[in-house]
Amino acid sequence: MKRKKRAYRQEARRRKAADTRSRIAQAAMELHGEVGPRRTTISAIAERAGVERLTVYRHFPDSEALFAGCSERFRELNPPPSPDLWRSIAAREKRARKLLGELYAYFGRVAPMLDRLYRDSGEIPALDRQLEQFDEYLDALAVDLAATQGGRSSRLKVSARLLTRFSTWSELGRGKLGHRARVDLALTFLQAAGKKKIRSARTRINAK
Numbered sequence: 622m623k624r625k626k627r628a629y630r631q632e633a634r635r636r637k638a639a640d641t642r643s644r645i646a647q648a649a650m651e652l653h654g655e656v657g658p659r660r661t662t663i664s665a666i667a668e669r670a671g672v673e674r675l676t677v678y679r680h681f682p683d684s685e686a687l688f689a690g691c692s693e694r695f696r697e698l699n700p701p702p703s704p705d706l707w708r709s710i711a712a713r714e715k716r717a718r719k720l721l722g723e724l725y726a727y728f729g730r731v732a733p734m735l736d737r738l739y740r741d742s743g744e745i746p747a748l749d750r751q752l753e754q755f756d757e758y759l760d761a762l763a764v765d766l767a768a769t770q771g772g773r774s775s776r777l778k779v780s781a782r783l784l785t786r787f788s789t790w791s792e793l794g795r796g797k798l799g800h801r802a803r804v805d806l807a808l809t810f811l812q813a814a815g816k817k818k819i820r821s822a823r824t825r826i827n828a829k
Contacts, residue, residue: 642680644670646694649687657737658688658748684747692751699731701758704765717769717811721784721804724762728790729800735787759785770815780814 648669652661667674681687702723710716728735742752760782767773767781783789784807793803 638680641670641672641676642690643694645672645677645680646690649691650694650698653691654734654737657741658745659741684745685750688745688747688751692754695731695734699727699734702727702762704762708765713769713771714808714812717766718804718808720762720766720769721807721811722800724785725790725800725803725807728787732787732791736791739787759787766811770811772815774814777811777814780811784811 645666648666649661652665652669663674663677667677670677677687681690702720706723707716707719710719738748738752742749763778763782763785766785767777770777789807790803793806798806
């Protein structure tokens with residue numbers, strides 16, 4: 622009987638600790654999205670989570686642990702597009718459009734957070750390491766995107782990488798382009814980069 626009570630108490634403590642950790646990660650994530658990592662303080666995280674500062678440090682002893690926990694929580698709530706969504710599509714243009722469409726829709730959903738994270742990058746090493754992981758994910762998507770054009774030229778690889786960046790999506794938005802228009806423009810750019818030869822403006826003029 623005592624063993625059951627002890628086991629019950631241990632399980633209750635474990636659940637309470639997990640709940641506290643989750644609330645802290647949630648609070649940090651929300652503040653990062655509202656004011657940015659640079660302006661987020663431990664005191665603000667503790668206040669929003671309803672705990673003491675020492676409790677925050679107990680669960681997240683350093684910035685590496687805090688940013689890892691925050692990033693994990695954000696991915697749980699906002700999972701990035703899975704390559705499985707487009708890799709089974711045989712038609713190259715449809716595959717490229719599906720990839721760009723899913724990625725740009727994701728950017729649209731998480732834009733406030735990514736905007737603040739990239740804004741504060743370069744100032745917080747722990748944040749930079751999390752962004753490096755996200756950029757590696759985007760690099761993998763760029764490989765998939767370049768493959769839809771059937772080429773391996775440096776021009777195509779650079780173009781695909783450019784089109785899978787959040788900064789590119791943001792710049793396209795400055796022209797008040799909607800989701801479909803951004804995807805259409807990106808696809809047109811990609812297809813042009815995939816062509817074997819791109820004639821110069823002078824050549825095109827002379828040809829007329």
